[in-house]
Structure formats: C-alpha cells, structure tokens
Amino acid sequence: MAAATMQATDARVTTLLRTERLSKVYGEPPIQTTVVNKVSVEIRANALTLLMGPSGSGKTTLLMMMAGLVDVSSGQVELFGTDITGPEIVKAPAIRRHELGFIFQNYNLFLALTALENVAEVLRLKGFRAKVAYAQAKEALEAVGLGHRLNHRPAKLSGGEQQRVAIARALAGDPALIIGDEPTAALDTKTGQTITALLKEVISPKRGVLLVTHDPRLEPHADRILRIEDGRIIADEDRHG
Amino acid sequence: MRRIALKCLVFDLGRLITSVLGVAIATALLLAQIGIYEGMKVSSSRIIRNFGGDVWAMARGTNVIDNAEAISAGIGPLVLAHPCVREARGLIHSMTFARRPDGSYEAVVLVGSDPQGEAPYFPWRMVAGLPSDLGHPMAVTVDRLDARKLGLPQNPMGANFEVYGQNAHVVGVTRGIRSIMVMPYLFTSLDNARAVLGLTEGQVSQWVLDLTHPSCVPDVIDWVERHRDIQAFTTADWAERTEQYWIKESGAGSMLGLTALLGLVVGVVIVGQTLYSLTQQHFKELAMLRVVGANAGELVSFVAWQVLVIGISGAITGTGLAYGVGWLMEQSDIEVSLSDEVVSFGLVVIAVMCLLAAAHSVRAVLRIRGTEVF
Ligand SMILES: Nc1ncnc2c1ncn2[C@@H]1O[C@H](COP(=O)(O)OP(=O)(O)OP(=O)(O)O)[C@@H](O)[C@H]1O
Numbered sequence: 121m122a123a124a125t126m127q128a129t130d131a132r133v134t135t136l137l138r139t140e141r142l143s144k145v146y147g148e149p150p151i152q153t154t155v156v157n158k159v160s161v162e163i164r165a166n167a168l169t170l171l172m173g174p175s176g177s178g179k180t181t182l183l184m185m186m187a188g189l190v191d192v193s194s195g196q197v198e199l200f201g202t203d204i205t206g207p208e209i210v211k212a213p214a215i216r217r218h219e220l221g222f223i224f225q226n227y228n229l230f231l232a233l234t235a236l237e238n239v240a241e242v243l244r245l246k247g248f249r250a251k252v253a254y255a256q257a258k259e260a261l262e263a264v265g266l267g268h269r270l271n272h273r274p275a276k277l278s279g280g281e282q283q284r285v286a287i288a289r290a291l292a293g294d295p296a297l298i299i300g301d302e303p304t305a306a307l308d309t310k311t312g313q314t315i316t317a318l319l320k321e322v323i324s325p326k327r328g329v330l331l332v333t334h335d336p337r338l339e340p341h342a343d344r345i346l347r348i349e350d351g352r353i354i355a356d357e358d359r360h361g
Numbered sequence: 362m363r364r365i366a367l368k369c370l371v372f373d374l375g376r377l378i379t380s381v382l383g384v385a386i387a388t389a390l391l392l393a394q395i396g397i398y399e400g401m402k403v404s405s406s407r408i409i410r411n412f413g414g415d416v417w418a419m420a421r422g423t424n425v426i427d428n429a430e431a432i433s434a435g436i437g438p439l440v441l442a443h444p445c446v447r448e449a450r451g452l453i454h455s456m457t458f459a460r461r462p463d464g465s466y467e468a469v470v471l472v473g474s475d476p477q478g479e480a481p482y483f484p485w486r487m488v489a490g491l492p493s494d495l496g497h498p499m500a501v502t503v504d505r506l507d508a509r510k511l512g513l514p515q516n517p518m519g520a521n522f523e524v525y526g527q528n529a530h531v532v533g534v535t536r537g538i539r540s541i542m543v544m545p546y547l548f549t550s551l552d553n554a555r556a557v558l559g560l561t562e563g564q565v566s567q568w569v570l571d572l573t574h575p576s577c578v579p580d581v582i583d584w585v586e587r588h589r590d591i592q593a594f595t596t597a598d599w600a601e602r603t604e605q606y607w608i609k610e611s612g613a614g615s616m617l618g619l620t621a622l623l624g625l626v627v628g629v630v631i632v633g634q635t636l637y638s639l640t641q642q643h644f645k646e647l648a649m650l651r652v653v654g655a656n657a658g659e660l661v662s663f664v665a666w667q668v669l670v671i672g673i674s675g676a677i678t679g680t681g682l683a684y685g686v687g688w689l690m691e692q693s694d695i696e697v698s699l700s701d702e703v704v705s706f707g708l709v710v711i712a713v714m715c716l717l718a719a720a721h722s723v724r725a726v727l728r729i730r731g732t733e734v735f
C-alpha cells in the first residue's frame with residue numbers, strides 16, 4: 121500500500137494527502153470566481169479531520185480536487201505520493217480504487233441490491249474476486265454493526281443504517297483515507313453522532329478520515345479542524361493540543 | 362457490474378417485461394414481414410426454379426411466367442437445332458377455370474409438362490399417385506391444400522371435376538405447392554393441357570432448354586432471340602424477373618417494408634426508453650461508482666448487460682412468435698418463408714435495433730464524471 125511506503129517513523133504523522141497552493145477558478149475573465157484559493161494542507165493518518173465552513177465556501181470543490189475528480193486551476197495535489205495535477209492524473213482512478221473510501225450525504229445505495237451486495241459488488245469493481253469480496257463485505261458490515269441486516273435491501277433500512285452500509289462500502293477493501301462530504305447532513309442529531317463516532321473508530325496509524333461538514337455538533341469528535349471561508353483556509357486547529 | 366446491472370433490471374420488473382415484449386413484437390413483425398416477402402418470391406418463381414434447365418424461351422414481350430402466351434409449334438424444332446441444346450422440355454403454364462361440384466367456378470393454373478429424359482421429377486412433392494399416371498387422358502394432380510377450395514373431398518384421389526369444360530380425373534395429390542395468386546395448381550401432361558386449352562400439337566407456352574455446357578448460354582440466348590417472336594433468359598434471370606414483377610405489381614415490397622420498419626421504430630423507442638430510464642434512475646449510483654474508481658467501460662457495461670438480456674429474451678420470444686404466426690398464415694394460404702437465412706438476417710437487424718436503442722444511454726453514462734454525486 122502506498123501509504124505504508126511513505127515510511128514515516130512516527131505513525132501519527134503519516135501524510136496521506138498534501139495540497140500546495142491549490143486553487144480553483146470558475147468562469148472566464150472578466151467574470152471569474154476563485155472558489156478555492158491557494159490552499160496548502162496535509163491530511164494525515166490516525167486522525168479525524170473536519171473541513172468546516174459555510175455553504176458555498178468551496179469545501180466540496182476542494183474535496184473533489186483532492187480526489188482527482190476535478191481539474192485544478194493551479195497548485196498541486198499529492199495523493200499518496202503521486203502528484204495527480206500533472207501527467208500522473210491518469211493514476212487517479214487507480215488510487216481512488218485502492219486507497220480512498222468515499223461517503224456521501226446521500227447514501228447512493230442500489231435499491232435492487234442487498235446491503236451485502238451493495239458493499240461486495242463495489243469491491244468486485246475494485247478488482248476483488250467474488251468470494252473474497254463477499255467475505256470482506258460481510259466483515260465490513262459486521263464492523264459497522266449491521267451483521268444482522270446483510271440481506272436487507274435499502275428500502276428496509278433506516279437512514280442511519282443505510283449510511284452505515286455506505287460506510288462499510290467505503291471501509292471494505294481497507295483504504296487508507298476515508299473521505300466524506302456531509303455524511304451526517306441527512307441524519308437526525310443522535311444518528312449523526314453515532315455515525316461520527318463510528319468514523320472516529322476506524323482511524324488507525326495507517327488510516328485517516330477527512331469529513332466535510334458545516335455541522336458544529338461534530339466538532340467534539342474531531343482530532344483536527346480545518347476552517348475554510350471564501351476558498352481560503354482561515355484556521356487549522358489541532359484538538360489535542 | 363453484471364450482477365448490479367441485472368439486479369437493477371429485474372428489480373424494475375414492469376419495465377423489463379415491457380421492453381422484452383417490445384423486442385419480441387419488433388422481432389416477430391420483422392421476421393413475419395421478411396418471411397412473407399420471401400414467401401412471395403419463392404412462390405412466384407417456384408415453377409421456374411423447380412423446372413430448372415439453363416435457358417427459358419417464350420413469346421417475346423412476356424414479362425412473367427403467369428402471362429406467357431402459347432408459342433407456335435414450329436419453335437420446338439428450331440430451338441432444338443442449336444448444337445448446344447441437349448434437350449428442350451415444353452411447358453404449358455396457363456390460367457383457366459375449374460368448376461366445383463356445386464356448379465361455381467374457381468380460377469386455377471394448369472401446368473402441363475411431360476416426364477422426359479433426365480429432367481427433374483415433375484410435379485415434385487407428390488404424396489399420392491405417380492407422375493407417369495398424368496399421361497392418361499385428362500389426368501391431373503390436385504394439391505392437398507386446394508381440395509376444399511375445389512369442392513373435392515379432403516383426400517381428392519380418384520375424384521372427378523370439370524376443368525374448362527373437360528372432365529378431369531384426379532390421379533395424384535401434391536403437398537404444399539402453391540401459386541402466388543393463391544390459385545390451385547393442377548399438374549397434367551402436355552397433351553392434356555393442350556386439350557383443355559385448345560392448343561395444337563407441338564404448341565407450348567415456354568421451352569426449357571438443357572444445354573450441353575453452361576458456357577453456351579449467351580450463344581443459345583442470342584440464337585433463340587434471332588426469331589422475332591421469341592425471347593430467352595437464363596433460368597435465374599427469368600425467375601428473378603417473375604419475382605420482381607409480383608413484388609412490384611402487388612406493391613407488397615413497400616407495404617411489408619413499412620410494417621417491418623414500424624416494428625423496428627417501436628422496438629427502438631420502447632427499449633431505448635427502458636434503458637434510459639434505468640440509467641437515469643441510477644445516475645447517482647453510477648456516479649458513485651465512477652468516484653470509487655470504476656472506469657467508463659465499466660459504466661457502459663451497466664447498459665450493455667441490460668440491453669443484452671432484453672435483446673436476447675425478446676429475440677427468442679419474438680422468433681417463437683414469428684414461427685407461430687407463420688404457421689397460422691400457412692394455414693390460411695399465405696406462404697411465409699422463415700428460412701435460416703431469413704431468421705439470421707432478421708436477428709442481425711434486431712441486434713442493430715438494440716444497439717441503436719442503447720446508444721442514448723451509453724452516451725449519458727459516458728458523460729458521468731463522478732462529481733455529480735457530491
Ligand atoms: N462547476 C461550477 N461552475 C461554476 N461555479 C461553481 C461550480 N461548482 C461550484 N461552483 C461554485 O463554487 C462555490 C463553492 O462550491 P462548493 O460546492 O465547493 O461549496 P461548499 O462549501 O461545498 O458548499 P455547501 O456547503 O453548500 O455544499 C459555490 O459558490 C458554487 O456556486
């Protein structure tokens with residue numbers, strides 16, 4: 121795994137992702153908007169990092185650039201040691217397959233598939249053989265407390281349970297960085313807290329979690345909070361002092 | 362991706378059934394139309410192709426076998442005089458009338474020929490009687506399918522009925538030899554045909570020439586056509602002219618083509634709609650798959666698996682339907698030729714139809730970047 125090859129002696133500072141003066145500008149001159157403005161951050165393993173800011177501040181845009189889904193206007197993104205802003209952008213899909221797990225505000229589960237299939241079939245797309253995929257999917261669902269719901273379709277699951285299936289889907293295959301965009305926004309407070317607590321549990325010396333949110337109730341769970349406004353990082357708070 | 366695609370397809374059972382039926386109906390319509398078209402061609406030129414030979418000679422100006430006038434008795438010896446002509450078989454092919462026992466008339470096609478040399482066995486497909494029995498005075502064959510039409514018993518063997526004022530005797534029964542005009546074929550000898558039609562000794566409506574060598578064909582045609590009352594064609598040419606005449610004359614070609622096209626358009630629309638709405642419904646999930654690393658080809662296979670299943674189940678159902686419809690039509694006198702060639706051609710067209718139907722969805726899926734899911 122690329123994360124391991126980065127060879128940090130102190131596990132707590134293993135850097136998974138690094139941006140350097142990363143910017144995104146939409147539109148043509150003279151009507152241009154700088155949505156992300158010279159952002160330089162490092163996302164590390166063993167931490168739950170929150171990216172917080174008001175609506176329209178550029179959180180999602182930054183996340184998509186970090187994952188190689190949107191072209192950058194300037195600056196760099198180094199994802200597991202690969203600069204995906206250059207010609208190596210072609211490697212981004214493979215890095216997403218192997219190193220990243222994604223969670224979204226909407227769970228994006230296939231209604232026709234059971235919880236188990238929703239997790240396992242994505243693993244198969246990532247290149248796992250069917251048998252391995254189903255075994256790992258089962259493990260991941262058990263890890264998020266859904267061992268008793270393996271063969272339920274999404275329609276038979278609550279919102280919190282559906283998001284847990286999505287988390288299992290993100291965790292299965294053991295990626296080093298989990299990225300979530302407002303994963304609790306569609307959930308009630310209590311369920312949101314449970315989901316966040318669950319995401320806090322999955323961090324390890326080899327794995328980090330980066331969540332975009334504007335929900336202040338998640339702050340107590342965070343190891344680190346990046347605050348963004350008008351596309352600029354205005355604060356980088358380490359919650360452990 | 363196969364499992365995802367197929368489960369999503371089956372999950373929407375109503376749409377799946379509609380689209381499979383869409384393909385099935387398009388397939389059945391298409392095959393039936395091509396089958397009828399081919400059936401028309403086959404039945405219009407059947408006598409020519411079965412009679413065979415290398416060159417056909419007939420009265421100049423004849424555009425179709427069914428309209429051939431009798432030619433004079435002197436032509437026989439003339440065509441035989443060419444050194445390349447091994448054999449000249451006379452054929453009389455003429456419309457006339459038969460009278461049912463109840464006194465009403467029925468138009469029939471009287472075909473007179475004599476068994477001769479190594480010439481093909483004619484009439485072919487006899488289920489009762491022998492061709493040689495046709496030499497008896499006023500002996501004819503009747504097709505099993507036509508017995509009822511002529512007011513004869515279901516097994517017409519031995520029955521008597523009137524053909525253009527002469528009393529004919531059924532000495533043989535054929536099976537499934539039908540003319541394009543749905544008129545019964547009565548096979549008999551040349552002499553009997555002449556007797557009915559009032560022709561003189563030596564008169565026929567066409568001469569069918571067997572040549573010593575196929576390379577003689579142009580030379581023989583040239584030579585025959587030196588006679589100003591006679592024209593000649595190769596057998597294949599003459600069969601094709603006859604087929605073309607009937608397809609043009611009846612306007613059937615464009616009618617059948619239009620119906621088949623309509624079936625295809627309906628098929629494209631129904632299948633296209635189904636695939637597209639399945640794609641639309643799963644747009645976010647497909648974008649999610651793109652984000653987690655699926656490539657464009659894998660997203661396309663979501664549509665591909667679905668169209669494959671819809672297409673194959675629809676085509677199988679439709680082919681079955683077409684055979685059923687074909688069988689029913691055969692019972693009611695319309696010849697439907699569902700040969701292997703017809704079915705393979707039809708299925709290739711249906712495959713193209715499915716590809717067209719999938720194109721819209723494939724384009725939509727190829728536009729997915731992944732960002733749509735955030
Ligand atoms: N494709 C685009 N073209 C032009 N402007 C865009 C585009 N995508 C986003 N924007 C703009 O960029 C700004 C930042 O959008 P972004 O989605 O990153 O914000 P956000 O912080 O995620 O907001 P929210 O909390 O509402 O999700 C917004 O003003 C948005 O209108």
Ligand SMILES: [Mg+2]
Binds near residue numbers: 180301
């Ligand atoms: Mg956003």
